[in-house]
Amino acid sequence: MEARRSDRLLWVTSLLFVVWLVWVESSFQYFEGSLGSDLRLDSAGVALVAGSFLLPYGLVQVPVGRLIDRGRVELWLLLAALAAAFCSLVFASSNSLQGLLLSRIGTGMACAVAFPAxxxxxxxxxxADRFALAMGFTDGLLGVGAALAAVVPLLxxxxxxxxxxxxxxxxxxxMVALPMLLLGGRRRAPSQLPAAEQDMRVQRWTRAGxxxxxxxxxxxxxxxxxxFGMAQYGLLxxxxxxxxxFMEGLTLIMSIGLVVGMVASGALGGRPQQRGGLLLTGTVITLLSLLLLIKPLLPQGVLILPAFSFGVGIGTSVLAFPISEASAPPGQTAMTVSIVNTSGTVMGGLMTIVSGLILQASPQGDLSLVLLIYGALALFGVAMASWISFSSESAAVGAIPSRPDAVPSIDSAEPGE
Structure with a gap:
């Protein structure tokens, strides 16, 4: 019981790290102008610094997830928080583009630990039936971090x-390093298992998984x-x-809808049998909301409703985490979550570029390319939800533990086991 209580405190602390990483990534847009003028950087240099966080963050997610599965998660969180704090200090004292880039890259790599941990x-x-809710709540914290990015400069x-x-x-x-140091010290040291026994713990993925x-x-x-590509409403x-x-108002409404959709999907998706229906409903809502947002004859005041439902529909995508984790071999939660999260991060960056190309190619008032590209993406979502809904839920039934602490991991083993 003491170990379980300590783990919950560690989990809450890890959520603060998730909020922090979103805050740091989002806050750059609020001071990039002053940074560029202070250090006499051109627009290309500022853009390079802006993009130097997410790229390394995405690239190291999967290897970091594998390391977390095989090691002590509280130790990784402590080291990552200390590295993030150090890189922030270096960034704040930098007077060159090289210093800004290296410290920003280091911050992104350190933050890659937060979500899988x-x-x-x-x-x-x-x-076990609360894991979906936990992931929905964790993903919903993205809105809190983005809000901090806007509010803290005012304070x-x-x-x-x-x-x-x-x-x-x-x-x-x-908020993260100090609690991890205190809480991690209270946990008993994990027992060292023989190498042969540790190898037995690593199970292969099934084809269905x-x-x-x-x-x-x-x-x-x-x-x-x-x-990333459209929901900020800069494109429309x-x-x-x-x-x-008006654009900022719609973005805020969409963000609220996104948080509501993620948390609600996590709460309702505790049972695997309900997840397929939730996904199908969410993707259809997203498609219909997109059509209403693009429709040129709707007055601006009415667009608030489809903006909210647009966010709610997209929020159901958070169910990708519990669905994939349930099909993973035991002890590979972090790596599985990292793989899924990386796919979303890469796609988000890609669609940001696509939206920029749409703006360059489209005259004022012409939404045909938006309808073509994002309409196809919306239909793709419906197809994916249908595929998941009507395919077997028993991808890896044997990999789903009856208790969370039944998942074998090096750092969860207690002495004497």
């Missing part, structure tokens, strides 16, 4: 970008493709001539 701790410390007043980044480094040290993982990667790529706003205030 939180999944492992959720699986270990919560009942700091006239403080410059260096003060903001220093504050971020201090925050992750106090691999197919299910591919389905979930494609589904989550669908969701984040919409979130530019083509339809919306004022910035």
């Amino acid at each position: 939180s999944a492992v701790l959720a699986r270990r410390s919560l009942p 700091l007043g006239r403080s410059g970008w260096r003060d903001l980044v220093l504050f971020q480094g201090l925050s992750v040290a106090l 691999v197919n299910r993982l591919i389905q979930c990667c494609l589904l989550y790529a669908w969701g984040l493709g919409f979130v 706003s530019s083509l339809r001539g919306w004022p910035n205030s």
